[in-house]
Amino acid sequence: MSNELKVRTMAELAAEGKEPEILFWVGCAGSFDDRAKKITRAFVKLLNKAEVDFAVLGTEESCTGDPAKRAGNEFLFQMQAMTNIEVMNGYNVKKIVTTCPHCYNTFKNEYPDLGGKYQVFHHTELLRSLLEEGKLKVEGGKYDGVDITYHDPCYLGRGNGQYEAPREVLRQLEIDIKEMKHHKENSVCCGAGGAQMFKEAEPQKEEIFVFRTREALETQPKVIATACAFCNTMITDGVKFFNKEQEVKVLDIAELLEEGTK
C-alpha cells in the first residue's frame, strides 16, 4: 500500500471555496511526538480508506489550552481557546474529530461557553460510526489468539462517560478484551493528566505509569490498547520498566483498526 496520505488543510480548501465536512484536530502529541505521529498517520489512513471529507489546520493549529487550564493557568487557557475559536469559526467549522481525549474534552465541554460550539468526536467514536455505516470493513481473524487489554483514558472515560466506543471498535475486530482489574469508571490514570506529562513527579514510591502498567500486564496481554497519545507514552514507558517491550505492544485503537481493515 502506498504511504501517501491524502491530507488537505483548511486554508487550501478555503482557497478553493470549499469546506470539509469535518476538521481533524491533530493535537500537540499527534503533531510532534514521534510515537504519536504514527497514531495520527494510522488514523488518517483510515479516514482516507473510508473517504471521509476532512481537513486539518496544519500550521494554524495551536494548543487547546488544556494543560494550561489543568495546571491553573486559566488566563493562558482562555487566550488559547479564544484564538482557536476565532480560527475555527473563521473556517465555519461545524464538526471536529480528534485523537486526543484532552482536546476532545476541552472542545466539547469548555469551548461552548467561550463561543466555540461544535459537534465533537473522539476518533474512536468516529471510527465506530464508520464501521457501523460499512465505510470501513474489518478483515476477519486478524487478531485471533492475540490477547488484548484496553486502558480507559480518564478524559474519555470518567471525564465524558465514553467507555463503549473504543470497546465496540475492538469487538468489531473480533477482539475479546481482557479487562484489567480496574476499568471503565474505576480505571486508574496513566499519570500524564493534569499537566503531569510536562513535569517530574512529586516524591513517591513509584511512578503512576508503573502502577498502571503492572495492572495491565497482570492480564497477560500481547497488546495494551489505548485511545490517547499520552496514555500510550506512559504505558509504553511502563512496559519498558518491566522489560516487556519485546512481548507486549502498546497500540492505539486507530492502529489496531488500521491493521485490521481491508
Next chain:
Amino acid sequence: MQYIDNIIFVILLGIGIGYFTYNIKKAIRNVKLGKPSNRNDRKDERWKNMLLKAFGQQKMFKRPIPALLHLVVYLGFIIINIEVIEIIIDGIFGTHRVLHPLGKFYNFLIGAFEFLAALVIVAVVIFWIRRNVLKLLRFQNPEMKGWPKKDANIILYFEMVLMSAFLIMNAADYKLQLLKYGHYYFKEGIVGGFPISSYLISFLPDNVQSLVMIERGAWWFHIIGILIFLNYLYFSKHLHILLAFPNTYYAKLPPLGKIDNLESVKKEVQLMMDPNADPYAAPPEDAGEPERFGAKDIFDLEWVYLLNAYTCTECGRCTDVCPANQTGKKLSPRKIMMDVRDRMEEVGKNIDKNGKFVDDGKSLLDYISKEELWACTTCNACVEECPVENDPMDVIIQVRRYLVMEESAAPSELNMMFTNIENNGAPWQYSQMDRLNWKDE
C-alpha cells in the same frame, strides 16, 4: 412534684434541640462564607442524584461489604428513630408506651426495631474491627491520626451504647410486664414485640424496684444519649447523615471532565482580544475591588465546596483510588476536604470571637502544601468514587489557579510549558511551522 420528670424532660429536650439549632445555624453561616454557586440548573437530574446517591446509597455499593453494613446502620438509624417519637411523647406527657393502641402493628414495630438494633450492634462492631483490628489501609493515612481517628470510634461507641440501652430498656420493660407490675402491666396482655430482649431478661434481677430502675435508667440514658449524639454531629465527621442530601443535590453533574471557565478571567481576556478596547481606560467606578483569581482561602471557594467539606465523612475512598496517593505521594483528596473544613472552622471561630472575620494572616495554603497540589493528575477518580459526591479535585484546581495567576508560583517545568504554549502553541518547544510534518514522514 409528680410532674418533675416531665419538666426535666422538656427542659433537656429544649436544650438538646436548641443547642443543635444554634450550631447548625453556625454551620450554615460558615458555608455561606463561600462565593455564590450556580447549582440551580438541571433540577430533575439533581433530585434524581439525591434520590439515588443519598437515599439509595448507590455509590456505596461499589464496595459491597461496607455497603451492606452501612445500609444496616442507615436503615436502623432511620427506622429506630420512629421509636423516638413515642419516647418524646411519653417524656412530655408522662405516658408509657403511648402508641400501644396500634395493637399488633405496634408489636411488630417494636419487634422490628429490636431486630434492627441487634443488627446495628453487629454492623458497628464489625466497623470497629475493620478500623482498629484489621486496620484497613484507608483508615491509616497520616490525616487520620489523632482527632479524626478518635471521632470515628466515638461515633461507633455512641451507636453501640444507644442500641444497647434500647434493648436493655425493652428487656426490663418486658420482664415488668411479665411480673404484671404497676403501669407496666397492660390489661391487653404483653405490649410490644421483644424478639431480642426476651433473651436478656434472665440476666436482669427479679426484684421489681431494681427492674424499674433499670428500665427508667435505660430510657433516660437512651433519650439523653440521642440528644448528645445529635449535638455531637456538628463537631464530628458524622454530619453526613444530614448533609449528604443537600450535598448530592448540589453536586457536580456530568460530564466530570468539564472545569468551569473562570468568569473574572473571561472579562480580562475579552478585553485583551477586543481591538477597540482602550488599554488605559480607568475601570468604571462601580467596579469594586478586582476579584482574586483562583482560591487562596475558603472565601474564594464557591459555597458548594464548603458544604462538601462539612459533608465529608472521611471514609477515604477518594484517597484509596487516587493514583498519586496509591503511588506513595503526599496528596490525599480526603485531606484536601478535611483541610477545607478545618480552615473553615478556624475562620468560623474567628468570627465567633470578633463578631466579624479579622485577618489572621492564614489561608488554605497553611493547610494544603504545594507538594500535594501539584501531584494531582485531575483524573476524577476521587470525584467518581465519593459516595456523597464531593469534588476535591476542583478545590485543587482552584488553589492551583491562585498559585499560578496570583503568585506565579508554578513549578518551573510548568512555567516552561506555559511559555511554550504562549510562544509556539504547544506545550513542548516545537515550532508551530512543523505542525504538519507528520504527513510526509
